[in-house]
Amino acid sequence: MNKINVKTPIVEIDGDEMTRVMWQMVKEQLLLPYLNMNLVYYDLQLKKRDETGDKITLEAAEAIKKYGVGVKCATITPNKDRMKEYNLKQEWNSPNGTIRAALDGTVFRAPILVSNVLPAVRSWKRPIHIGRHAYGDVYKNCEYRVPEAGKAELVFTNSASRELWRGTIQDFKGPGIIQGIHNTDKSIASFAKACFTYAYDQKINLWFGAKDTISKTYDAQFKKIFEQEYEANWKAKFKEAELEYFFTLIDDAIARIMKTEGGLLWACKNYDGDVMSDMLGSAYGSLAMMTSVLVSPEGYYEFEASHGTVQKHYYKYLKGEKTSSNSMALIFAWTGCLRKRGELDKTPEVVEFAKKLEEAALETVESGIMTGDLMLVATPSSKNKQASTEEFIAEVGKALQKKLK
Ligand code: NAP
Ligand code: MG
Numbered sequence: 270m271n272k273i274n275v276k277t278p279i280v281e282i283d284g285d286e287m288t289r290v291m292w293q294m295v296k297e298q299l300l301l302p303y304l305n306m307n308l309v310y311y312d313l314q315l316k317k318r319d320e321t322g323d324k325i326t327l328e329a330a331e332a333i334k335k336y337g338v339g340v341k342c343a344t345i346t347p348n349k350d351r352m353k354e355y356n357l358k359q360e361w362n363s364p365n366g367t368i369r370a371a372l373d374g375t376v377f378r379a380p381i382l383v384s385n386v387l388p389a390v391r392s393w394k395r396p397i398h399i400g401r402h403a404y405g406d407v408y409k410n411c412e413y414r415v416p417e418a419g420k421a422e423l424v425f426t427n428s429a430s431r432e433l434w435r436g437t438i439q440d441f442k443g444p445g446i447i448q449g450i451h452n453t454d455k456s457i458a459s460f461a462k463a464c465f466t467y468a469y470d471q472k473i474n475l476w477f478g479a480k481d482t483i484s485k486t487y488d489a490q491f492k493k494i495f496e497q498e499y500e501a502n503w504k505a506k507f508k509e510a511e512l513e514y515f516f517t518l519i520d521d522a523i524a525r526i527m528k529t530e531g532g533l534l535w536a537c538k539n540y541d542g543d544v545m546s547d548m549l550g551s552a553y554g555s556l557a558m559m560t561s562v563l564v565s566p567e568g569y570y571e572f573e574a575s576h577g578t579v580q581k582h583y584y585k586y587l588k589g590e591k592t593s594s595n596s597m598a599l600i601f602a603w604t605g606c607l608r609k610r611g612e613l614d615k616t617p618e619v620v621e622f623a624k625k626l627e628e629a630a631l632e633t634v635e636s637g638i639m640t641g642d643l644m645l646v647a648t649p650s651s652k653n654k655q656a657s658t659e660e661f662i663a664e665v666g667k668a669l670q671k672k673l674k
Pocket of ligand 2: 543544547
């Protein structure tokens with residue numbers, strides 16, 4: 270078989286621990302034998318970020334801006350333990366946070382559905398997609414441990430050095446904590462636009478939840494900007510396509526999500542999206558059964574797995590013990606990236622390859638060959654067989670080969 274040419278270079282961002290191990294296997298067994306790709310490679314394993322003073326993360330983000338489409342492996346966000354473990358110069362920021370801040374944009378996540386893993390929520394029949402605003406709020410905060418009694422204030426001084434506003438946060442009688450967060454109209458507007466565009470493309474309803482009854486200025490601004498975007502650009506289109514835009518309070522949204530059939534895009538503020546996407550992932554079966562893509566307002570795309578580096582499995586792997594880590598989300602990060610690249614390059618054969626690889630992966634799980642995380646939640650069957658990390662990828666490889674004949 271002739272290899273398929275991928276026209277434009279792809280930005281490949283490598284990562285850490287068990288996902289790094291799986292990344293290599295997926296590439297070697299499922300991609301490189303079939304594709305001629307020009308990969309622009311950035312190694313974001315923690316050691317490399319430390320060595321380069323985290324410059325490499327910014328370079329990777331710049332490369333995505335240059336080439337348009339990238340794919341990223343999971344990476345360690347260091348904490349105190351990791352500082353010691355890797356002997357780091359500094360507790361570097363989350364690479365995802367850095368890349369998201371550089372590209373702005375919205376992270377869209379959707380469950381990977383298979384017939385033999387039923388969602389934990391019985392009413393869900395179709396996927397619930399999440400659109401997570403990827404800028405600001407608590408992820409770009411300024412916080413302080415208040416050591417003693419005193420007054421905390423919020424002050425805004427304009428660029429001409431004139432104080433426009435001052436408000437009391439709290440008159441502390443003793444120690445406590447304070448935090449300042451922000452967002453910008455520009456970023457919220459691009460978040461809204463990205464969500465309406467995604468829902469319209471996918472032909473699904475759009476829901477947005479915030480807490481504007483309590484946060485009458487901050488959350489209310491999100492609600493207002495979404496409404497403006499809807500009225501100005503989508504109302505007629507949505508009506509014609511029989512789609513609905515629905516705003517409700519975040520707690521009401523959560524209560525309703527539990528009762529819906531699914532088949533909608535749920536737009537979430539940054540923190541809500543962080544927390545709720547893990548809830549959805551696990552309710553649909555496993556954190557590894559979720560696709561994730563960062564879409565920037567300029568039309569750049571970064572595909573990734575939404576789960577972490579699966580640290581506990583990696584330590585077992587290092588000891589030479591058998592592991593059963595699920596590579597589905599990593600495989601789908603690559604297929605999402607290849608499909609988008611193929612669409613932009615107008616190379617249908619690349620899109621077709623991505624589709625076949627996804628089918629091969631789904632059919633492998635549906636045939637009963639699955640990793641440990643899915644064994645726990647799959648519909649019991651005598652065909653179910655737990656595969657190791659390596660065996661699962663090899664089985665997907667066999668299924669793919671049959672499809673490509
Ligand atoms: P995690 O890597 O997502 O793993 C949490 C648990 O979920 C695992 O211990 C495992 O459960 C299960 N799991 C996740 N992915 C799995 C897979 N592919 N196959 C099978 N089981 C899977 O989260 P974490 O342990 O909290 O974080 C580890 C590191 O990842 C941290 O350093 C964190 O900073 C980083 N992280 C990176 C990203 C990213 O780059 N996108 C996102 C989140 C976290 P069992 O142990 O029960 O099998
Ligand atoms: Mg999270």
